Amino acid sequence: MSTDPSSTLPLLAQGSEIDLLNLILQSGPMAKGVLIVLIFFSVFSWAISYKKYTLFKKLRGDSEAFLRIFRKSSRFSEISGGCETLRNTPLVEVFLAGYEELQGQLASQSSNEPPSTATKLKTINVIQRSLSRAASVQLTQLERNMSWLATTAAVAPFIGLFGTVLGVIGAFSGLGMEGAATIRAVAPGISEALIATAAGLFAAIPAVVAHNYFIHELKELASAMDDFSLEFLNLTERTFL
Numbered sequence: 001m002s003t004d005p006s007s008t009l010p011l012l013a014q015g016s017e018i019d020l021l022n023l024i025l026q027s028g029p030m031a032k033g034v035l036i037v038l039i040f041f042s043v044f045s046w047a048i049s050y051k052k053y054t055l056f057k058k059l060r061g062d063s064e065a066f067l068r069i070f071r072k073s074s075r076f077s078e079i080s081g082g083c084e085t086l087r088n089t090p091l092v093e094v095f096l097a098g099y100e101e102l103q104g105q106l107a108s109q110s111s112n113e114p115p116s117t118a119t120k121l122k123t124i125n126v127i128q129r130s131l132s133r134a135a136s137v138q139l140t141q142l143e144r145n146m147s148w149l150a151t152t153a154a155v156a157p158f159i160g161l162f163g164t165v166l167g168v169i170g171a172f173s174g175l176g177m178e179g180a181a182t183i184r185a186v187a188p189g190i191s192e193a194l195i196a197t198a199a200g201l202f203a204a205i206p207a208v209v210a211h212n213y214f215i216h217e218l219k220e221l222a223s224a225m226d227d228f229s230l231e232f233l234n235l236t237e238r239t240f241l
Contacts (some may be wrong), residue, residue, distance in 0.1 A: 030163070030166050031163055031166070031167055031192060031193070031195070031196060032163065034159060034163030034196050034198055034199075035163070035195070035196065036159070036165075037159060038156060038159055038160060038196070038199040038200055038202075038203050039199070039203075041152045041155070041159075041203045041207075042156075042199075042202060042203035042206075044148065044152075045148065045149055045152045045203065045206065045207045045210070046206065048145045048149060048210075049149070049206065049207075049214075050146055050209040051145075052146075052210070052214050053210075055088075055142075056217045059088060059090070059221065062086045062088045062089035062092075063084055063089040063090075063091050063221075063224060065089075066082075066083070066086045066089050066091050066092055066095075067091065067228070069086075070081045070091075070095070070228075070231070071231075074117075074154060074239075075134065075239075076099055076102070076235075076239070079095065079099075080095075080099060082098070083095065083096065083183040086233075090135070090138035090139075090141075090142065090221060090225060091136055091224065091225060091228050093137070093138055094134045094135050094138065094225055094228060094229065094232075095133055095228070095232065096237075097130045097131060097133065097134030097136075098127050098130055098131045098134070098232050099227070100130075101126060101127050101130040102127055102236060102240070103116050105126065105127070106240065113180050119226070124233060124236070124237070127233065127235060127236060128229070131229040131232060131233075132229065135222070135225040135226070135229065138221075138225065139218065139221070139222055139225075142218060142221065143218065146211065146215075146218075148209050149207045149210055149211040150207075151212070152203060152204060152207035153204050153208040153211055154204075155199075155209040156198075156200045156204035156207065157200045157201060157204045158200070159196075159198065159200055160196045160197040160198070160199055160200020160201065160203075160204075161196075161197060162196070163193070163195075163196025163197070163199075163200075164193045164194055164196045164197045165193075166193070166196075167190070167192050167193020167194075167195075167196060168190060168193045169195075171190050171192075171193060178201050
């Protein structure tokens with residue numbers, strides 16, 4: 001009686017999952033502790049990655065919308081009015097910092113006489129510093145929790161390796177006590193130990209991918225804020241100087 005090989009594949013996969021689950025449940029306290037630590041790292045990293053991904057997706061959309069408003073408007077007051085609905089993008093905070101400084105500089109002029117050349121340069125430099133400071137603050141806020149992804153990517157494989165080393169030591173210690181140098185005697189202990197390495201890689205690999213992706217997004221946002229600062233200064237010179 002022949003057996004369809006394709007029908008046995010789900011059974012084999014189910015058997016593998018059961019064996020893996022049994023290995024985890026039958027592992028020692030130290031191995032379970034390592035797995036719990038790695039699960040914590042993995043869950044927290046996935047939560048940060050999801051939150052960051054949705055945030056950057058929202059930032060891209062709002063940044064594009066704000067740049068369209070900025071480039072179509074010829075007055076700062078018009079741009080300021082359209083900022084309330086786009087507060088998610090860091091470009092708005094950079095604009096508001098520069099606009100507030102610009103208003104302060106204009107209000108501080110006590111006469112209607114044209115400002116001197118030194119005053120012009122001072123005004124532009126002060127506004128430029130305000131823009132740079134606001135951009136730096138926004139980048140610092142966006143980098144929040146990024147260190148956790150980097151830590152997970154760097155530490156999780158070593159935690160898994162630590163659990164594997166402990167498991168191998170325990171397996172060979174038991175083998176020495178039994179005195180039976182057979183694969184059947186040592187294989188369960190080594191299989192249990194290797195689960196920790198697999199769990200470490202499972203936690204670290206997504207963290208590495210997410211960290212590199214978000215670093216790329218941060219670099220693009222930093223470049224966008226620098227370009228926007230230059231556009232803001234150009235509009236300031238055309239309008240007020």
